Amino acid sequence: MAYRPTWQGHLKLSLVTCPVALYTATNAGGDVHFNLINPKTNNRIRMITTDPDTGPIERSALVKGYEVEKGEYVLLSDDEIRSVKLESTKTIDIERFVPAADIDRIYWDNPYYLAPDGKLAEEAFAVIREAMARSGQIALGRVVLATRERLLALEPRGKGILATSLRTEDEVRKPGEIFDSISAAKPSAAMIAIAEKIIEQQEGPFDPSLFVDRYEQALKALIAEKRKGHKLVAAAEPEDTNVVDLMAALRASLEGKGGSPAKKSAKPGGGAKPKARKAG
Secondary structure: OOOOOOEEEEEEEOOEEEEEEEEEOOOOOOOOOOOOEEOOOOEEOOOOOEEOOOEEOOHHHOOEEEEEEOOEEEEEOHHHHHOOOOHHHOEEEOOEEEOHHHOOHHHEEEEEEEEEOOHHHHHHHHHHHHHHHHHOOEEEEEEEEOOEEEEEEEEEEOOEEEEEEEOOHHHOOOOHHHHOOOOOOOOOHHHHHHHHHHHHHOOOOOOHHHOOOHHHHHHHHHHHHHHOOOOOOOOOOOOOOOHHHHHHHHHHHHOOOOOOOOOOOOOOOOOOOOOOOOOO
């Protein structure tokens, strides 16, 4: 299957440059997609772009606008937006190497695969990739994607490079904004000890094949039942643990009454344990 690159340009390490292509490393999540339907006619609703003064307008006639004041916009055509040229629109220039542990996990965003673009690019690409691997560090470079310059974390992955976009500092909320209101009271040492034993029971290797989208599966089952004309019953909401019964709930969990613990054995033929990224 031929994949279409998200971005094409050059990878540059000092004076060494080679053509590369960037591909999304993930598939669009979910097979269940809903449309808006008028239940009286069973017709799918069409979303029509409309000007409040003149009525419907063709989408192809629209331009982008940036609101500078309430109701006042600076209009920009696609050509004008494309006229903004940065080196990172066509070149991923490696600027720095940092230890992986220095990058807090909260900054990791979307993964991409970076590959040489053409046979002639493979030798220079391999030199850069192997030098990165021997350094044992994360390479940082910038790229313009969808009218935004993003910082990329580059690391060797097989015969290619895994490129993960990083969030900017402005995009990450300060934890204190959410956590400061949480009580600083210390929980019971006995309860913590039981919780630690529960964690030990549920330890095991990470196997992504064991984690499926159960909500999507339930939606498909619901749709199948609706097609058969069956009446549906809403599922009961889980109850919160009563603070008075917290110790009892912990003990029951330890005895296996709260659900089966995760299996510790790895899947037969499984590969090496993935390298975890540590928070900075």
